[in-house]
Amino acid sequence: MSRTIALTNALDESGLTPNPDRSAPAGPDTPAPAPVADISRYHHPHFLRAEPGPHHTTTFSFTAFTGREPEPRTPIAMYEDRALDRRQLEAIRTQYEVAQILWSKARLRLRAEPVLRTAAPLWAAWETAHTQLTEVFGAFWETPDGMWRAQLLRLGDAETVALDAARVWDAVAGKLAVLAEEQAAVAGYEHELPLTEVASEAGIDASAWFIAPVNEYGDGVWSTTTPLVHRARTEIAVQRGRLLDVAVLAGDREPV
Incomplete structure (x- = not known):
């Protein structure tokens, strides 16, 4: 399976950016153009072809990457090849x-998929804990005065469970944030691959997940x-502020 991507970089029939000088008619004294050097020896092993695309773009085709290959690096030898002109280097x-x-x-797909599968039940656990926290707090509207202390105990338990679930989620979300940042750092943010898209390809709905930018997770020392x-x-x-307001309004001597 091959993959393609289009960039704004029109090519001529040789696969190079057109040279305006070549469009001028040749006169009798015009020297013959120098032969075009073969650049195929510098092609990446996965490279298939480059073709003119719509709107002054070029479509590059490669055989599919697995993510296990070494990072593609421009061959150093090409900069020492005097047979190549500026357009060929570009x-x-x-x-x-x-x-x-x-x-x-x-x-990113290779590295993120197993982490996404680990993350899915942890997000579900957070959602369950958060729903419980919301429901326990909402129950105060229906709790008789004599039962508030018992309900406060329930709220404290729900807070503990929610905070624990949030900590566990943030641990895995931080790993995903690092992977996403590494991909964008290589490709450029204009070619960023969203984690939600990677998750969807793996059959996981991550549309509601909360994953912050990598810098918000700190290093475990300063944050x-x-x-x-x-x-x-x-x-x-x-x-708790709402409960404290109620305690003050009710004239309770011991605030919540």
């Missing part, structure tokens, strides 16, 4: 740029609050 560089994009996406834990703590603080 054509090779562009080819390897496309190869890097396709390779980075293949590597102690990870993104979902922070969100959960904020929600818990709001709930």
